[in-house]
Amino acid sequence: MDMMEENMIRHDVGLNVRPDKNDGGVEVIPNATCIPPPATQDALAYLNSITQDDLQSILFTDALVTTSDTGKELGEFSVSIELARHSGQDCLLIHANSHGALDNVPMGTSVTAYVSKNLQTLEQQHHEYVKLEDHHLDKKTFLTLQDGHYIVNKVVMQGEQVQRTAQTYGLNSMKGFISEGSNLLLERVMAKKGIPDNMCFLSFDSEANLCCATYVSCFHSF
Numbered sequence: 746m747d748m749m750e751e752n753m754i755r756h757d758v759g760l761n762v763r764p765d766k767n768d769g770g771v772e773v774i775p776n777a778t779c780i781p782p783p784a785t786q787d788a789l790a791y792l793n794s795i796t797q798d799d800l801q802s803i804l805f806t807d808a809l810v811t812t813s814d815t816g817k818e819l820g821e822f823s824v825s826i827e828l829a830r831h832s833g834q835d836c837l838l839i840h841a842n843s844h845g846a847l848d849n850v851p852m853g854t855s856v857t858a859y860v861s862k863n864l865q866t867l868e869q870q871h872h873e874y875v876k877l878e879d880h881h882l883d884k885k886t887f888l889t890l891q892d893g894h895y896i897v898n899k900v901v902m903q904g905e906q907v908q909r910t911a912q913t914y915g916l917n918s919m920k921g922f923i924s925e926g927s928n929l930l931l932e933r934v935m936a937k938k939g940i941p942d943n944m945c946f947l948s949f950d951s952e953a954n955l956c957c958a959t960y961v962s963c964f965h966s967f
Contacts, residue, residue: 781947783958785922788944792864792921795934800862802838804828811845820845820853824929831859831867839926851876857927866890866924880904885954888924893901893918899953912953921946923958935960 806825812818822843829838835859842851851874858869869888875881883902888895895914900907923931923946940960948958 763898781955782945783918784947785943785945787941790920794938795862795864797862799934799938800930802937804837804931806956809860819847826930826933828925829859832866834861834865836861837930839929841926850878852967856922856925860924860927860930864923864927864930866895866922866927869924869926871925883898889915895922897949897953910953911959914955919947921945924949 776863792851804826806823808823809821810818811820811822820843822841823906824839824841828840829836831838836843839856839860841856842853844851846852854871854873856869856871859867861867866888867884870887873882873884881902881904885900886920887898889898890896893916895916897914899910901910902908928948940962944959946958946960948956950956
């Protein structure tokens with residue numbers, strides 16, 4: 746992994762949304778009455794400034810292994826980015842996996858995403874899990890761009906309980922949106938092009954609610 750990738754921080758400011766449950770067992774979450782500010786013009790301009798050469802330079806695979814002080818392997822992390830096609834459109838395919846154990850508790854996350862060359866997410870699957878001895882947590886989020894809307898379906902399993910939620914966002918409210926997959930692309934681009942100040946993108950928090958996202962170098966003075 747590029748050292749500069751490791752020296753960037755993304756700050757997310759989340760929003761809470763109260764769900765309404767329908768008769769089909771799926772919670773349909775209404776649009777938030779308090780939404781985050783839109784992505785800044787500087788952020789949109791940065792996305793538009795990404796060139797074909799920039800994208801070509803980030804088409805590679807990274808792999809890291811975490812070990813303890815005694816040399817025991819604790820986990821692994823890998824990211825691959827390659828050219829692909831999705832629904833007849835040239836795009837980038839991102840695979841990311843992180844698996845390991847903390848205090849002997851297995852946990853991990855994986856992302857598979859198709860992202861256009863201007864970093865618009867076309868489709869993404871995001872899977873997270875924690876395997877506690879008596880209580881497993883498994884969360885899957887499916888993001889699809891369809892008919893001018895983002896459709897977000899989430900399935901959360903806690904032990905024997907299953908919760909399903911669905912939410913839809915219009916593209917006009919998602920300009921400058923950065924998903925987990927496009928975030929991995931953007932970080933690689935920023936590692937080469939630098940991180941301008943005063944840029945604010947849109948992203949999802951851990952509950953798949955829209956939030957502001959800014960990127961700051963770890964060398965930045967707070």
